[in-house]
Amino acid sequence: MLVIAMLAAAMIPWWPVYESEAFVVAASVAILAGAAIGVLGARFRWPAWRTVVAMFGAYLVLGVPAAVPGRALGGVLPTPQGIVELLAGAALSWKQLVTIAVPVGSYQALLVPPFLLGLVASTVAITIALRSRHPSAAVVPPALLLLAGIALGVVHAAYGVETGLAFLVAAVAWLVRVGIARRRAITTARPVEAALADARRVLGASVLVAVALVGATTAAFALPVPHRSVVRAELQPPFEPEDHESPLAGFRSAFDPEVADRPMLAVDGLPTGWGIRIATLDTYDGIVYSVGGSDRTAESGRFTRVPYRLDQSAAYGERVEVEVSVLGYSDVWVPGIGRLERITFEGGRAELLADGFFYNDVTGTGAVQPGLENGDHFIASSVAPLGADDLSALKPGTSVLPAAPELPDKLARLLEQWAPASDEPGERLAAMIAGFKREGYVSHGLEDERPSRSGHALDRLVELVTERPMIGDGEQYAVAAALMARRIGFPARVVVGYLPDQTDPDDETAGGATVLVGGELQAWIEVQTADGRWLAIDPNPEPREIPEQEPDEPTVVSRPQSALPPPAERTPVDDLDADPELALDDRDGGTEPWLAVLLGVLTTAGFVILGLAVLVSPFLAIIAAKLRRRRLRRLAPTPVERIEGGWQEFADTAADYGYAIRPNATRAEQAATVGGLGPLVLAAVVDRAVFAPDGPSDGADRLVWDSVGELQQRLGAPRTRWERLRAAISLASLGG
Known part of the structure; x- marks a missing residue:
């Protein structure tokens, strides 16, 4: 015993x-x-x-x-x-x-x-x-x-x-x-x-x-x-979110006339005024907001299987059970509300979906490897956070999110205009949200709407806040609000999901389920407060008529007044010399006054140019070395060397912009360090061309160098002129 x-x-x-x-x-x-x-x-x-x-x-x-x-x-x-x-x-x-x-x-x-x-x-x-x-x-x-x-x-x-x-x-x-x-x-x-x-x-x-x-x-x-x-704790999860497209990347496609009225989900049990989440995005590289860290080490990128249930006893909020029927929706991301406790799949693919379901409890995002399709059905029990009535009373939380680019100067100035830094963080957050709702207008860029460019890269956000009137949709407003909230001090992330139109009676079926259509796709933000809760906040303005574009204010240029020098003091000698009859020979033999002034100016300018040349010569030498290196790579004797040289040129550019490029890393690892789909595709193309048994195809080197040029432009586009100059004279890529 x-x-x-x-x-x-x-x-x-x-x-x-x-x-x-x-x-x-x-x-x-x-x-x-x-x-x-x-x-x-x-x-x-x-x-x-x-x-x-x-x-x-x-x-x-x-x-x-x-x-x-x-x-x-x-x-x-x-x-x-x-x-x-x-x-x-x-x-x-x-x-x-x-x-x-x-x-x-x-x-x-x-x-x-x-x-x-x-x-x-x-x-x-x-x-x-x-x-x-x-x-x-x-x-x-x-x-x-x-x-x-x-x-x-x-x-x-x-x-x-x-x-x-x-x-x-x-x-x-x-x-x-x-x-x-x-x-x-x-x-x-x-x-x-x-x-x-x-x-x-x-x-x-x-x-x-x-x-x-x-x-x-x-x-x-x-x-x-x-x-x-x-x-x-030491094993990597089998589901990698970076292998799938960000839900925010194709945001505008949901508003195409062919898709906008198509039923996507039927949700039973959805509380009034609530939306249903598709995915939570917390990683931004200046171009795309995505799920999980770009270096694959962030906790938000670790997805694990959930076969039974999760313990959410410590979670804040209200317990909600929703029953979801998939109609026209088709993606790997599983719709849900709040923090998941239990999910039960039903129907013919129940066992397949249960085996392939993965969940990240940090962001509350679920996914299934085979992807959802029409006819799938599941019941989810969750703990949904309650909203905040008074944003001005909130205090920032302490969660650490993946690093994001610096807030562009124009967004920072607008934030300072709406919410001065002297105010409390909660007051600044409330003022920032109110500013977007007050000055923003909604347009998805359709034929019958005002022009509005898609995308949420930094340059698009700068365009959003500089144009008058301010025109965009959830893709831009949510990203801009998240970056501003992070600047204030709040951990913030973007949520993509469906928000039902409470004024549309067609959203309610006879059975009581809420039918969500493609055009009800929306993006909002979540901020963490000092008590650890993640609160959903909608920064999107209400749709309303967009006024005419404000004309640019003409710049008034006034001619400067000519400043006349004071008259020179005259002496008796000057009076005598002014007489044309006196000392004529002495005046003719001297230097003309205007010529003396010109020589002085040229001498001073020469010394200034010489000093500047001495100062900038090291930087010019760095730029010349990089240009020579690029020329040698592009004119290498074999196509394989030219293709490898193209990738080295892109990796060196990324290193000059501050990315931690390790020389002994693989091309795929270097591309993952930079982030985004473009570098990963280029790395795969280069690997395939270099290691192909028959060698690269004709013209592959030109295509690779064209792609390198486009990626270099994308790396420099969201940065200021000073940042691009600093990258051009950086020694990071010349260190070895």
């Missing part, structure tokens, strides 16, 4: 991974089955191979109902499909277990690891306890089971103290029991001495257990516990 107690204590770290009654059943069956095999093996003195065969048979017979209950007939009898999943789970379920969000319940074959380890550990421990000359070694298998539960478990230390104390008590009790049995075997001929020895051992063990309990409890509550690292 003490060995079984050790095994039960070793199973405690596995509980946070499952949090299901199915785990209790699987663990109990594994321990009892292993104990029965060990007892039978000792009773009938089975050889090792027979014990292994019995253990494998128990795994096949009991594994399906205990570890894969969804594949058991009537919950008891194994099925062929269940046996296949059981055998495959012995090899594959370990990786799945550490790349999935917990708790997992009885999802697929993920109960196989604790069941298999429990069965093996129980069989070996009982066999050692009953058949070995060193029964104290029976502590080792439960200890290994305990370590496996810690390594494959979760990062937080829930049940850590309880597990340690329970295992310690059971292990010490077993060691004492072994010592007493051995002492009795030696002193069977002396019962009095044996009884006294037993009493001493029991008393000593009791003292030892008491000291261990007090010491462990004191250490647990008094000493700081370092952050625990487990296998789950």
Whole structure:
């Protein structure tokens, strides 16, 4: 019983991974089955191979109902499909277990690891306890089971103290029991001495257990516990958001006449006035707002599988359950509200979607690998944050988001005009939102609307705030508001989703579900407050008639008044010299006054130009070196060298603009450092041309250099003239 107690204590770290009654059943069956095999093996003195065969048979017979209950007939009898999943789970379920969000319940074959380890550990421990000359070694298998539960478990230390104390008590009790049995075997001929020895051992063990309990409890509550690292924390998720297009990139396409009225989603249970999120974007490279960090290290880019449910007990907000039917919507991003607790897919593709569902709890964004399509259906339970009635009372939060480019000067000046830096952060945020709603007008650039350019790069945002009237749509207003909120001090991100038109009766079907059409796509922002909540704020102005464009104010240029020099003082000598009859020969032999002034000006200008030439000569030398390097690369003798030279030219330009380009990195890694789709495509094209067995195709080098030129222009477009000059004279690309 003490060995079984050790095994039960070793199973405690596995509980946070499952949090299901199915785990209790699987663990109990594994321990009892292993104990029965060990007892039978000792009773009938089975050889090792027979014990292994019995253990494998128990795994096949009991594994399906205990570890894969969804594949058991009537919950008891194994099925062929269940046996296949059981055998495959012995090899594959370990990786799945550490790349999935917990708790997992009885999802697929993920109960196989604790069941298999429990069965093996129980069989070996009982066999050692009953058949070995060193029964104290029976502590080792439960200890290994305990370590496996810690390594494959979760990062937080829930049940850590309880597990340690329970295992310690059971292990010490077993060691004492072994010592007493051995002492009795030696002193069977002396019962009095044996009884006294037993009493001493029991008393000593009791003292030892008491000291261990007090010491462990004191250490647990008094000493700081370092952050625990487990296998789950070190693995990369299988879903990479950078492999998919940002939902904001194709924002304008939703308002095409052919798409605007097309039903996209039918949502039942959507609270009045609420929208449904498609994805949360927190990474901006000056061109595209996307999901997750561009270096693939941000927590917002880590997506894990969610087969069972998520613990959102610490989340702020109201619990909402929505039922979503997919109509015309087609993308990998799963619509939702707030922080997800549980999602259940229904319909013919339910199992496929459940297997391919991934979720990021930092941003509340979900995705499915095969993508949603017409006919898909799911029910999602979430915790949705409540809005703020008074923005001016908000205080900024402390979350760290991926780095973003500096706010352009014109946006910074407009922010200072709307919300002076002397005001409180909440007051500035409220004033900034009010400014967009007051001065902004909505246009999607359709044929019957005022011209409005799409995109949300920095140059488009500068155009938004400089034109009068201010014309754009959610793509520009949300990005501009997010950047300004970050400048104020609030962690801010962009949300893309659907906002139903509350004035449109067609949004409501007979069944009570809200039907969202393509033209109701919208973008808004979320800001984090000091209490950790992410609050949704809509910076978009109400659609209204756009006034005529204001004429540019003429610049009045006034002619400067001529400043006449004061008359020179005259002396008697001057008066005499002014007489044309006097000293005529002396005047003719001197230098003309205008010529003397001209010579002085030219001399001064020469010295100034010479000084400037000396000052700028090092910078001109750098620019000349880069031009010569570019010429040599472009005129290299072979096409492969010219193609490689084109990529080197782009990488050097990125390094001059401040990107951390590592020389020993691959082209794909360098492209990921710069960010955006263009560099990744160029890196793939260069790799394919360089490593192709037949060499690059005709004209491939010219295409590569044309692409390099376009990417260089995109790198420099959002930057100021001074930043472009600083990149031109930078030594970053000449360092090696």
